[in-house]
Amino acid sequence: MAVIEVHGLRKRYGRHQAVDGIDLTVTRGEVFGLLGPNGAGKSTTVEILEGYRPRDGGDVRVLGEDPGTAGRRWRARIGVVLQQANDSAGLTVREVVRHVAGFYPAPRDPDAVIDLCGLSDKADAKLRTLSGGQRRRVDVALGIVGDPELLFLDEPTTGFDPQARRQFWSLIRSLAAEGTTIVLTSHYLDEVEALAGRLVVLAGGRIVAEGTPATIGGRTEESTVSWRDADGTHQVSVADPTALLAGLTARNDPQLTDLRVQRRSLEDVYLDLIGEAR
């Protein structure tokens, strides 16, 4: 079932066409990645889907409704983690999570959410005393406490330490396994690679590539095989490395070392894609 369906989405700010004809379909339980350089149109697109920004053109359906006209019951089915941190600095973590839970008809247990987000030790701490990464975890807690069917995460792990990022990734995976649909905007390519089942790359308000993290931009079309032997270091790019590998290992050359097969990294592919789009 399509949770998000977008056809021909357009948005202009004055003379600047920020979103220039986007088509998207996101199905239930998917983690869908949105990548693109600064100014690509990601936030504009996501804010239109969240119902926070009007569009100029195109058809948009989110959880079966038009976000431009949908009401409070629709909003309660959506969770949002925005880029900017919340500002209830004088409240404790528990107070703010409980408070926000009160806006939803069927929220998750606030203490369980605090625990899930790795904030149990800080439950009674005032927000102003938290570190940047801890504040960001509170944002995530507030985004999921309403038990949303659809969760928008805009650069969720900015400021997280590596361990907190891994904890967050497992939280996202478990939410997705429970059926929550997740739209993830991130500048961390490893994060998108680890979490997203599908992704699009936006540049200049258009989709320049679409696919899975493993195949996008022709990642699997070419591999680089490198090795070392008595003649020095070798590096060959091939479409299918199988025959070359078989040939190399059949040599039984004791001096053959450092044999490696590498696919292009998501970062290489991404930089090419946005470079071509400029």
Ligand SMILES: Nc1ncnc2c1ncn2[C@@H]1O[C@H](COP(=O)(O)OP(=O)(O)OP(=O)(O)O)[C@@H](O)[C@H]1O
């Ligand atoms: N309220 C606004 N008024 C005028 N121009 C805007 C407004 N919001 C965004 N823009 C412009 O629209 C373009 C797309 O912005 P948007 O915030 O959607 O990009 P983004 O992909 O989310 O970027 P980032 O990665 O920096 O968050 C940019 O050129 C931006 O300057």
